[in-house]
Amino acid sequence: MRPEDSSDLAPATAAAGAVEPDAVERAPAAAVPARTRKPLRRRPLGASLLLLVALGLVGAVYSLFAPANADVDAPGSAQAGRELFLANCSSCHGTQGQGSSAGPTLVGVGAASVEFQVGTGRMPLAQPGAQAPRDYVRFSDEEIADMAAYVATLGPGPSIPSDEDLDLSEADVTRGGDIFRTNCTMCHNYAGSGGALTEGKYAPSVNQTSPRHIYEAMLTGPQNMPVFADSQLTPEMKRDVIAYIKTSSEHPSPGITGLGALGPSAEGLFGWVVALGLLLACAVWLTQKAK
């Protein structure tokens, strides 16, 4: 069953929520509200002023049009979150979350980003590298909620998805598959088992990720992943994608699993080493002189 609601998509995202396929290199394109992370380059004063005014305007327009995401009332306690933040995160992200040379600003990243980053163990970052890897989770759910609430007070950003957002009972798995293949497989592989990006970066496997974190990954676009804002992938479509990932990764794979998810390279290696190796061993055995 295909819902007929695809008409409310932006023109560029016509078929099944397609995002510009050239999103592979660096993500949030025009469709995503400006989130300035890099310091502005030194420019003649007039130009910078103009830029500031323009940015202010964009910000103002953004906060007008993004009311759903901008609410600050994350479930945790912002006060307790601040304490945790100062103790664990401020060394890199600054005491006001304004960022430092060791970490980006968290102003406007939203509660969803914190829950994703800390909830998948990426933060606090253990050591600098090509990208923050998934790691063991170092905080309780409550502590994460507190920090998320605190970061949400720094500036409007995507909030934590509600339980309705994550209710998969109505989801359309087939459409989710379409959306997944159009938007995600180019980085995450057809089986969701991950793929390499440039310069040692990679898109990790999504098969073990909880629905909540998949949702938040799409909302916040961590690191090299593009942001899939609700204007590009509606909450309904996000649920379809999650349902597809869950169904297909739980589909029993015949025989020894794992090999199929890496594609023909792994099959070829297996063919040469194991299959041909076995056959050669048999040939040697057959032609041995009888003793």
Added chain:
Amino acid sequence: MSMLGDAAGGAGRYLDDRLGLAKVVRKNIRKVFPDHWSFMLGEITLYSFIILLLSGTFLTLFFDPSMTETVYNGAYGPLRGEEMSRAYASALEISFEVRGGLIMRHIHHWAALIFIAGMVVHAFRTFFTGAFRKPREINWLLGVALLVLGLLEGFMGYSLPDDLLSGTGLRIAEGVILSIPLVGSYILMFFFGGEFPGVDLIPRMYMVHILLVPGLILALIAAHVGLVTYHKHTQYPGAGRTEKNVVGYPLLPVYAAKAGGFFFVVFGVICGIAALVPINPIWQYGPYDPSEVTAGSQPDWYIGFLEGSLRLMPNWEIEFWGNTLSLNVLIPSLVVPGIMFTIFALYPFIEAWVTGDKREHHILDRPRNQPVRTGLGVMFITSYTILWIAGGNDIIAITFGLSINAITWFMRIAFFVLPPLAFWVTKRACLGLQHRDKDKVLHGRETGILMQLPHGEFIEVHEPITPEERWRLTSQEIQRPAALPASADGNGVAPRGALAGKLRSKVSRWYFEDRVEPATPADVHELESSGGHH
């Protein structure tokens, strides 16, 4: 017993009277085949091909090579309701609904990978042992043709299910065809019957995949094996083996039993793997849609070297008169493999020209006794392997946590540096092994036992080798560089072909300058009379 014998005799006479088989059969069942594991490589290939024919026939019963759009309504949940071609839908049906269909697909695919891998290993056995020399050059060419057909056949099989991976492969093939200057777009129209992907390609490829190419392969295999029987099999050097005889087992009963048994071994191994290890999970790829791509898109292993050379090539294009010459595709996917396959096919003729050798050879070379040829072979394998590995640079990057850019640059440099290095190392290693052989002949085998002589000196005890082994180690012929042709006649006029002669003698020097000549009886004699000391 005697009744059975009578019946068999009667049947035999009946057939002989009508087909004249007795002579042919009598001659052939006494044919002798030498026994060595490396002579079974061709058999692995032949048997995988038979398995391909059997499993392929099964698949044709259920596969529908049609691009007609349909809505999937089969057993695999995550795709139900999806629009797809009949081809893909029927491939899914084979995987999920046809009894035994999935394992047949696995058998067919694994057998294909092994078929080509076996062919490659068999070719290199032939190469390194010099089995391509006169009178077997034509058979070498037949082998190369089989290899090329095998690659083509495999690629088409990979493309038929019309899943996302197939389509991506065809997309690349389209780019390669388009990169051919001038005629590219015409050739493309001819094959695809219109714009990519079109509706004609899959049915056309299907016909070629199940009829034309297998037919050709079968005919070539018949010719290939026929020539092997006609030339008689080569054999490794050893006592009692000459250029005029073949030492081994007769076809009946020993060899036939072994070969027949080996067929079932190959069948068993392939089925075992097919049952345990899934291959090409088409349902995960989803139907082909030109707007989709997936990470981890890779060809089957035998096309991997082309993929790798594409990935290594810098992005060069030449613009002229509004046309684009896509060197970035043309060079890696047509020029490089073209050169590689041409050299590979012509090598027997090149070497024959260098050595000027017109005699027949039925005794194989031990690879170490041909340092330059062996070095060239390893050099070729090295270049090929680098391209092949580069084709999986993304998988390597993600598996080992490396940077894909660093891997690509490493491979680019390696492609030019490693092959010559491999040549040099191999040649040195061969010469070293030859020295060791010579030592063994002259001083016997090292036993590792030290002995103290009465006056205090320590010596290692050497054990003399058997005469058979001595023969094996010394029977190779000595090859020396060809002499420079007489440069000019009395009037200072260079004879015809002098330039070619000069070139030949140069190449020949390069081939045979460094050599270890095997121990001669005189050496042995001298050593014995000097009391075995050195």
